[in-house]
Amino acid sequence: xxxxxxxxxxxxxxxxxxxxxxxxxxxxxxxxxxxxxFSGPYGEDVVFVCNDWHTGPLSCYLKSNYQSHGIYRDATAxxxxxxxYQGRFAFxxxxxxxxxxxxKSSFDFIDG
Numbered sequence: 233x234x235x236x237x238x239x240x241x242x243x244x245x246x247x248x249x250x251x252x253x254x255x256x257x258x259x260x261x262x263x264x265x266x267x268x269x270f271s272g273p274y275g276e277d278v279v280f281v282c283n284d285w286h287t288g289p290l291s292c293y294l295k296s297n298y299q300s301h302g303i304y305r306d307a308t309a310x311x312x313x314x315x316x317y318q319g320r321f322a323f324x325x326x327x328x329x330x331x332x333x334x335x336k337s338s339f340d341f342i343d344g
Contacts, residue, residue, distance in 0.1 A: 243328075244321065245321040245325055245328055245329060246325075246328045246329075248285070248286045248287070248289065249289055249328065249329045249330065251286065251287065252287055252289045252290035252293055253293055255280065255287065255290060256280070256290060256293055256294060256297075256298060256304070259273060259274040259275065259276070259278045260273055260274075260275060260276065261273055262274075276303060276304050276305070276306075277306070278304070278306060279306050279307065279308070279309070280294065280306075280308045280309070281308075281309045281311065282308060282309065282310045282311065283311050288310060289329060289331070289339075290308065291308045291310055292329075292331050292335045292338060293331065294308055296331060296332050296335065321339075323336070323339075323340075326339065
């Protein structure tokens with residue numbers, strides 16, 4: 233939350249965009265040398281589980297920046313456990329996500 237309890241930071245879309253992009257790079261580059269049976273990066277043999285809007289954009293990054301180039305062919309699971317966390321932000325901020333325009337409608341939420 234932002235500096236006032238119950239409010240979002242104005243740049244949350246950018247913060248969580250960077251989180252998603254880092255999560256996609258981590259298995260490919262981080263060396264995990266603390267296991268006696270495995271060392272080095274995990275590589276592409278991973279499954280990403282996304283929870284709420286904070287990591288929801290990961291699916292879009294996965295499809296546009298990785299799978300379209302033959303990387304990370306495994307599926308992504310997307311789970312929402314609390315509908316109140318919809319990640320609302322102005323569509324004018326969409327370019328900050330660095331995603332193709334075709335994904336913009338994926339971020340359009342309508343109250344029921």
